[in-house]
Amino acid sequence: MTSTIVAQNIRRTSLARRHPAILMGSLGVLALVLSFYGLSVGATEVSLGDVLRALVGDTSTQASQIVIDFQLPRVLLCWLVGTALAVSGAVMQGVIRNPLAAPDIIGVTKGSGFAGMLLLLAIPGLPVVAVVPAAFVGGLVAAGIVYLCAYRGGASPIRIALVGIAVSAAFEAGIRFLLVRNPLDVSAALIWLTGSLFGRSMTSVLEILPWVLVLVPLIIVWARKLDVLGLGDDLAAGLGEPVERTRRMLLFFAVVLAASAVAVSGTIGFVGLIAPHMARRVFGGKHFASIPAAALFGVLLMLIADMLGRGLAPPLEIPAGLVTAVVGGPYFLYLLVKTGK
Amino acid sequence: MRLQAQGVQLAYDRTVIANDLTLTIPDGKVSVLIGPNGSGKSTALRALARLLPPAKGSVILDGKSIQDTPTKEVARLLAILPQVLVTPESISVEDLVWFGRHPHRTSLKVPSAADKEAVEWALSVTSTAELRHQHVDQLSGGQRQRVWIALCLAQGTDLILLDEPTTYLDVAYQLEVLDLLHQLNQEQGKTVVMVLHDFNMAAEYADHVFVMKSGALVTEGAPEDVFTYDIIREVFGVDAKVIPHPVSGKPMCIPLRAGLRNRANLAVATG
Amino acid sequence: MSASTGTLPKPADSADAQRRPRITTNRQRVTWVTAAMLVVLVVGIGWSLSIGSSHIDLTQLPSAIFRARTTDELIVQSIRLPRVVLALCVGAALAVAGALMQAVAANPLAAPEIMGVNAGAVLVVVLAVTVVPSLSGAPTILLAFGGAAAAGVSVMLLAGSGRGRVSPVRLALAGVTASSLLISLTQVLIIFDENSTDSVLFWLVGGVNYAGWHDVRILLPWLVLGLVGAFAMARPLNLLALGDDMARGLGQNVERTRLLGSALVIVLCGAAVSVAGPVAFIGLIVPHIVRRLVGSSYVVLLPLCALGGGALVLYADIVSRYVKPPFEVPAGVVTALIGAPIFVYLARRQKVTS
Numbered sequence: 014m015t016s017t018i019v020a021q022n023i024r025r026t027s028l029a030r031r032h033p034a035i036l037m038g039s040l041g042v043l044a045l046v047l048s049f050y051g052l053s054v055g056a057t058e059v060s061l062g063d064v065l066r067a068l069v070g071d072t073s074t075q076a077s078q079i080v081i082d083f084q085l086p087r088v089l090l091c092w093l094v095g096t097a098l099a100v101s102g103a104v105m106q107g108v109i110r111n112p113l114a115a116p117d118i119i120g121v122t123k124g125s126g127f128a129g130m131l132l133l134l135a136i137p138g139l140p141v142v143a144v145v146p147a148a149f150v151g152g153l154v155a156a157g158i159v160y161l162c163a164y165r166g167g168a169s170p171i172r173i174a175l176v177g178i179a180v181s182a183a184f185e186a187g188i189r190f191l192l193v194r195n196p197l198d199v200s201a202a203l204i205w206l207t208g209s210l211f212g213r214s215m216t217s218v219l220e221i222l223p224w225v226l227v228l229v230p231l232i233i234v235w236a237r238k239l240d241v242l243g244l245g246d247d248l249a250a251g252l253g254e255p256v257e258r259t260r261r262m263l264l265f266f267a268v269v270l271a272a273s274a275v276a277v278s279g280t281i282g283f284v285g286l287i288a289p290h291m292a293r294r295v296f297g298g299k300h301f302a303s304i305p306a307a308a309l310f311g312v313l314l315m316l317i318a319d320m321l322g323r324g325l326a327p328p329l330e331i332p333a334g335l336v337t338a339v340v341g342g343p344y345f346l347y348l349l350v351k352t353g354k
Numbered sequence: 355m356r357l358q359a360q361g362v363q364l365a366y367d368r369t370v371i372a373n374d375l376t377l378t379i380p381d382g383k384v385s386v387l388i389g390p391n392g393s394g395k396s397t398a399l400r401a402l403a404r405l406l407p408p409a410k411g412s413v414i415l416d417g418k419s420i421q422d423t424p425t426k427e428v429a430r431l432l433a434i435l436p437q438v439l440v441t442p443e444s445i446s447v448e449d450l451v452w453f454g455r456h457p458h459r460t461s462l463k464v465p466s467a468a469d470k471e472a473v474e475w476a477l478s479v480t481s482t483a484e485l486r487h488q489h490v491d492q493l494s495g496g497q498r499q500r501v502w503i504a505l506c507l508a509q510g511t512d513l514i515l516l517d518e519p520t521t522y523l524d525v526a527y528q529l530e531v532l533d534l535l536h537q538l539n540q541e542q543g544k545t546v547v548m549v550l551h552d553f554n555m556a557a558e559y560a561d562h563v564f565v566m567k568s569g570a571l572v573t574e575g576a577p578e579d580v581f582t583y584d585i586i587r588e589v590f591g592v593d594a595k596v597i598p599h600p601v602s603g604k605p606m607c608i609p610l611r612a613g614l615r616n617r618a619n620l621a622v623a624t625g
Numbered sequence: 626m627s628a629s630t631g632t633l634p635k636p637a638d639s640a641d642a643q644r645r646p647r648i649t650t651n652r653q654r655v656t657w658v659t660a661a662m663l664v665v666l667v668v669g670i671g672w673s674l675s676i677g678s679s680h681i682d683l684t685q686l687p688s689a690i691f692r693a694r695t696t697d698e699l700i701v702q703s704i705r706l707p708r709v710v711l712a713l714c715v716g717a718a719l720a721v722a723g724a725l726m727q728a729v730a731a732n733p734l735a736a737p738e739i740m741g742v743n744a745g746a747v748l749v750v751v752l753a754v755t756v757v758p759s760l761s762g763a764p765t766i767l768l769a770f771g772g773a774a775a776a777g778v779s780v781m782l783l784a785g786s787g788r789g790r791v792s793p794v795r796l797a798l799a800g801v802t803a804s805s806l807l808i809s810l811t812q813v814l815i816i817f818d819e820n821s822t823d824s825v826l827f828w829l830v831g832g833v834n835y836a837g838w839h840d841v842r843i844l845l846p847w848l849v850l851g852l853v854g855a856f857a858m859a860r861p862l863n864l865l866a867l868g869d870d871m872a873r874g875l876g877q878n879v880e881r882t883r884l885l886g887s888a889l890v891i892v893l894c895g896a897a898v899s900v901a902g903p904v905a906f907i908g909l910i911v912p913h914i915v916r917r918l919v920g921s922s923y924v925v926l927l928p929l930c931a932l933g934g935g936a937l938v939l940y941a942d943i944v945s946r947y948v949k950p951p952f953e954v955p956a957g958v959v960t961a962l963i964g965a966p967i968f969v970y971l972a973r974r975q976k977v978t979s
Contacts (some may be wrong), residue, residue, distance in 0.1 A: 014684050044738070097889055109898050110440070113798035117805065166367065175734070175972035178797050182968055186905070186961030194949055203816055205798045207809070227904055234461050240442075243457050247405055247436035252427025252509070253457030297447075298442055335813050342806030 021146070033302045036295070040309040044092075047316045051091070052084045066290050067352045087210045089218045090277065091315035093225050094210075095284060097274040099311025104267040104283030105305050107239040108260055109170040112293075115286040116271035119177040122282075123184035124155020125275040126206050130188055133202060135193045144205070145220055145276045148248075152272030155184055160264065167257050169246070170268065208279030208334025210319055217277045224273040229308065236300035239263065243298075282332040283341030284314050314341070356545070357382055357402060357432070357513060362411035364397050364569070371397045379513075384539045384546045385516070386556040388591055389566035393551045396437065396517055398566065402547065403434035404516045407409035407526035414581040433506035437517040437549075441490050447501050447502025451476055477509035479542075480534060498529030500534060509536070514538070517549040520555065526551075532559050553590075557581050557604045565589055581605040655925050658918050662932045666713075670940040673712070676946060677810045685953050703838070711836040712956070713935035714848050715901045718910075720934025721927055722856050722893035723908025724915075728862040728923065729886040730781075734971070735771075735794040736909035737894045739800040743905075744807035745776025746898040751814050751828050765842060769899035773891045779803050782971030793975060831944055832955025840900045848898035851930060856887045858882065859923040865919065904941075904957040906964025907934050911970060 052064045060076065067080035098116060105114040117121060128151020129144045160168055163176040192202060214297050238259050241249045271285065292306035318336040327329060362589040364372040379385055379402070388394040391554055394508040400406040401413055404420045413420040420428060433454075442450075454476060455469045460501045477483040480500045485493065490501055499519060507516055517533070517620055520528040536559055538544045549558045557577040567589045573580055586594045586607055593615050594607040670811065671753065726735040726742075737743045747774025750765055783799035808829075811978055815828060861882045864872040869879050897904070911934045912926065919925050941959040948954040 111794065111798055113795070113802055115802075118798065118801060128835065162969055165973075171792075172973070172975065174794050175797055175975050176969060178739075179969040179972040181801075182905075182961075183965030186958070186965045189826075189961060192957050193826055193830065193954050203812055205811060207816070221730050237456065237459075237461065241453060243440070243442050244453060245436065245438065245440040247400075247434065248439070250405055250425060251403060251429060251432075251434035251436070251506075252453060253426035255425045280713055286802065298445065335809065338806060339813065340808035342802075344807070 024150045044312045050086045051088050051320050086215045086218050091208050092276045092312050093221045094278050095311035095315035096308040097270040098285040099288035100272040101267040101306040103289035103307040109174050119153035120159040121152040121271040122280045123181040125152035127187045130191050148276035149272050156268040205279050207332045209283035209332030221273045221277045233272050239300040252307040283337045284311050287341050358414045360411050362408035364401050365409045380541050380562050381545050383561035385562040386560035387549045387564045388556045393566040394569040395566045397548050402430050426457050433509040433511045433514040435506050435516040451504045451508050454505040472508050472510050476504040480504040495523045496530040499531050514543045518549050655919050667937050673709050673943050676832035707838045707841050708836040710841050711833045714844050716850050716938030717931035717932035718893040718897040719907035720930040722890045724912040724930045725886050725890050737755040740775040740834045741780045741800050742773045742894050743805035743903040744804045744900050745772040746895045747903050748811045749809045750899050755814050766899045769895035773895040827902050830955045831957030834953040844900045851893035855927050859955050862923040905961040910964050910967045951974035
């Protein structure tokens with residue numbers, strides 16, 4: 014980076030860095046407000062009053078029942094999936110030492126997709142929710158394959174990234190193969206693959222909740238390890254960090270978070286890529302600040318995507334995964350081109 | 355002697371770089387590993403720094419095999435400055451030097467008074483205190499290298515290993531860095547081990563020199579004993595006239611180009 | 626202070642060594658490989674022409690190709706022959722494009738699908754066809770060029786090509802990012818348009834099973850243009866492989882070579898993709914295999930890539946007909962299944978220079 018860009022960054026980020034807590038708090042408040050509003054948006058008209066009633070547990074009106082049964086799980090999922098994907102992406106970018114790394118590249122997304130599709134096509138008419146455990150395991154297995162293939166006396170970030178991309182491509186080929194052999198269910202399969210929060214209930218929330226609750230705080234506690242890894246393997250080892258072991262653990266956490274998100278909501282792209290990026294631009298490179306910030310940005314992205322998907326053309330619902338791709342992708346390209354990176 | 359490689363075999367994948375290598379690092383001195391490309395000097399340094407596990411033999415630190423010692427413990431005894439340094443984006447000098455305290459901090463601990471003291475000391479000794487809020491990527495080559503050395507110093511170790519700390523730096527910055535290391539050795543008693551490419555710099559600054567070629571230790575000793583016509587001829591493949599430095603008295607090796615070799619009176623080269 | 630002696634270490638020595646391939650050819654080897662490929666091709670052509678819903682004897686083929694009188698011979702001429710020809714053309718185009726891309730980007734992992742070029746072309750074509758369903762022929766191809774170019778440029782920008790040589794990782798990551806965006810957008814269009822599943826798969830996977838002579842007619846001029854241009858660039862590309870500075874020193878206009886090479890890639894990929902969809906991995910694996918066999922002189926590499934690519938797509942198409950008989954499966958599925966493990970192998974082999 015030239016010094017002018019660096020100087021600009023100092024000016025831009027210094028506010029956030031001097032009072033990160035305040036800024037993060039504001040983001041949190043924004044997310045809560047959006048959630049509240051999101052609880053009322055949907056195929057049926059629900060007033061804010063009904064939302065309030067639902068939140069205090071009063072299910073006397075049909076509208077407030079709808080809020081509890083349909084809207085609440087979705088909003089909660091926005092929080093959980095957004096956090097999981099964003100934190101997973103932040104960890105991946107820290108471990109791979111590249112801002113373009115995302116949970117997708119270690120094969121989790123495609124592996125989950127493949128496993129889920131395998132099940133969906135083997136048992137036609139299976140409800141989406143039953144696919145979750147298979148997709149979860151599929152994601153973990155794919156990541157495991159990537160790590161094993163990348164391991165040659167150690168797994169360097171570069172090799173992990175390259176092998177990850179290749180293995181993802183392999184699973185993608187598998188997915189296409191399945192699609193081709195079972196053309197009748199193509200549309201349904203593609204929609205699941207695209208990722209959406211449609212029809213998810215509290216069961217889905219409970220399926221992802223434990224992972225997020227346990228792993229995200231753990232990762233934040235390990236934030237400094239991520240910083241140290243960013244100095245390069247040699248210096249990190251010299252500073253007392255068992256590099257291979259730490260990297261393995263961090264990758265494992267990232268994979269589990271990503272797999273749980275994909276299993277529950279399908280493949281929602283770009284959240285894991287953009288949220289950490291935005292967090293770093295605003296809050297700086299230290300992971301202790303940028304990881305919680307990434308989570309918040311991830312939540313915001315999910316809330317917005319889900320609301321847009323539901324609210325743009327009711328009663329038609331655009332899957333959240335599509336919205337994030339359509340909005341997120343070009344935004345990201347614009348950002349990168351603008352900073353000349 | 356605290357740090358020592360005993361009969362180590364060093365290899366990457368299946369390529370053996372060094373066989374049965376024994377290096378004993380003298381405490382409290384400045385030691386330099388020197389040799390042509392491919393001599394294994396960087397590999398040897400990495401092995402000493404626990405970055406490369408020896409295929410055979412072991413590296414001993416304070417009586418224990420370095421491989422059996424946990425990474426964090428080693429980091430409290432020995433600091434390494436690798437050759438390839440990755441500067442994180444927009445990080446201030448002070449933040450970077452703070453990384454040096456990593457071996458002393460657990461995940462949940464807040465920085466202690468001892469940590470703060472160590473960082474302050476490292477900044478002042480390397481004269482980088484006034485740069486503390488600047489971004490590392492804005493600094494000159496010499497300043498940046500001093501900041502990285504400050505990071506190693508903040509680790510609070512007696513042993514500092516550096517892999518080619520002066521290659522790619524302008525001459526002025528090379529001297530800046532080497533003078534600093536010399537000062538740290540003289541005033542703080544740090545044991546400095548470095549790989550240098552320039553054998554004249556080595557002759558000026560080293561107390562002890564290890565000369566390597568093709569993965570083996572050819573000779574070791576004080577610069578006066580090591581820099582001779584014969585050794586330079588054997589190891590580097592050049593004819594050099596060795597004379598005492600006009601100011602410091604240390605050996606100075608001047609490689610001779612083709613036309614000069616018969617003119618120089620090489621037999622009178624001082625050892 | 627006296628100057629340092631000995632040789633200064635070249636920065637990233639091993640990276641340079643990997644980047645500058647030894648340009649060697651062995652006349653005999655080349656002849657053998659060419660002959661072998663031609664044999665393979667002829668066998669494949671015969672095989673492909675004879676299998677299908679009605680088996681046609683090999684002996685009948687020659688007369689079938691030239692004098693179609695019986696219904697069987699008509700089948701061969703109007704259905705199977707164009708398919709075979711298209712497979713050869715598409716394979717040649719993609720393989721040569723891949724080799725060109727690897728030369729221009731100085732990057733062993735550069736390939737049209739990894740750089741998002743194919744995805745860009747597909748997206749634009751699908752968009753166009755969705756908006757104007759009767760669109761076909763020349764306008765489609767031109768739009769495909771536009772999509773391919775835009776995608777390729779975006780990926781290079783993403784990878785930060787303004788700052789000197791781009792490492793394979795940066796390029797691959799940038800390509801994946803761009804591709805996944807483009808593919809998602811394509812999927813959006815596909816899901817929301819009432820397309821038959823067959824055409825959905827065609828645009829996702831790519832194949833030659835719907836080939837007709839008009840497809841061949843559309844592709845051929847661009848293919849010829851692309852191949853002739855590429856073969857003419859062989860010597861400049863050899864020079865480029867020595868490194869920019871070296872090439873300039875030898876009188877090569879590096880920027881113009883790169884520009885021309887990129888333009889040819891866009892022409893070849895855009896045309897192939899608009900006619901056959903995004904057939905995967907040809908551009909990545911064929912150049913690597915051919916390089917292993919005959920070395921990296923582009924004078925020899927490019928023509929052999931054309932042959933090899935054609936053969937690969939041809940055989941993939943043959944295999945694809947056994948995947949789910951009697952239904953047709955796009956050849957792209959088979960190339961993906963073959964190509965992916967090879968891609969993994971290549972990724973594993975990448976020398977790691979931090």
